Amino acid sequence: MNTKKITFPNGRGELIAARLELPEDEQPLAYALFAHCFTCSKDLKAVVSISRALSSRRIAVLRFDFTGLGESEGDFSATTFSSEVSDLVAAARFLEREYEAPRLLIGHSLGGAAVLAAAVDILSTTVVVTIAAPFDPANVRRLLGVTTEQIEEAGQATVSISGREFTIRKSLLDDLESQQPAETLRRLKAALLVMHSPRDQVVGIENAADIYRTAHHPKSFISLDSADHLLSDARDSRYAGGIIAAWASRYLELPDTSTPSRTPPEVIDTRVTARTAADSFRTELFANGFPLIADEPIEFGGGNEGPSPYEYLLAALGACTGMTLRAYARSKGWPLEDVVVRLSHQKVHAEDCRDCDEKNRQIDSIERELEFRGELDEAQRQRLLEIAGRCPVHRTLTGEVRIGTTSRPK
Secondary structure, three states: OEEEEEEEEOOOOOEEEEEEEEOOOOOOOEEEEEEOOOOOOOOOHHHHHHHHHHHOOOEEEEEEOOOOOOOOOOOHHHOOHHHHHHHHHHHHHHHHHHOOOOOEEEEEOHHHHHHHHHOOOOOOOOEEEEEOOOOOHHHHHHHHOOHHHHHHHHOEEEEEEOOEEEEEEHHHHHHHHHOOHHHHHHHOOOEEEEEEOOOOOOOOOHHHHHHHHHOOOOEEEEEOOOOOOOOOOHHHHHHHHHHHHHHHHHHHOOOOOOOOOOOOOOOOOOOOEEEEOOOOOOEEEEEOOEEEEEOOOHHHOOOOOOOOHHHHHHHHHHHHHHHHHHHHHHHHOOOOOEEEEEEEEEEEEOOOOOOOOOOOOEEEEEEEEEEEEOOOOHHHHHHHHHHHOOOHHHHHHHOOOOOOOOOOOO
């Protein structure tokens, strides 16, 4: 993935801080906007994880801080629900001006209510996704508890939310109360996906039922099962991102995302890239436009969410071997129907390594078993065994390899 730092002005001229998550080759099939939860930020782990899950499937995502939050300018205490909707519209206009108009709107918690309200003013909207969203924005008052009485009497009050203090003004409460969620949903012209956990202790699952019941078709509901309100477990947010990408592609009418971009290689960066997560060994790979996942087994501290690096190495050798044998048999007109390559890797003690500089040195040993299917005679089978050693990856692994490593400037 490719993350770009971006700023754009909101309707009041204040600079909004954002990040644009692009596929590594910068060739997205569609653009999306992500609205974070009340008092959260664009850098909430769940927001980042979902955005990157989408960008790995070629949907670019602009995630930004609402006015007065995170890195954005402005006074949060002066904001309202309507100002958040205005920020979303400003973000959409920025994308339309600089890249491409967003067709997918995603909102988490109160951000979900905000994208529903903003969709009517973002004419490019084709798909809307809400995650743990309240049906009525006024439900936020419940999170503020008895403080709402102080706000009503004094005009404002300081509240503590998730360990941080915020000043909330009466203008926010009044604006929340003025919203008409049922009318907003009836005006929605986009396909809607409602995602919610039945165990959400902050915004109850009944809100998802109300949203779904009120909205017109096409609409779908996906349960996030055991996830908490903030999708704190990375597995939940990655699951949500994968579901959103798959579901939205139907309504965005995207081509098969398993097929890479055919942009000429001289136009884009065609290197294989690997991004390893900060809190695990899980690594997102991007190779020739294809998103892949690597990980370590659980016994080695990983999550076992994908093949290990050595398993990818064996996969490369296996694929190259099969392709080389197929090409050779075809050139000879031999009746090779299938070739199956089975490989294993281990470290073995190098007792016969005369040139070893280190004591007790171990060397890598790869065992390769070939199965030929077809009416081949013994001479043909033996020849194919010889040809297996000529595949390019085999030659690379057994030849001299130079790896140059540099550090990319910030």
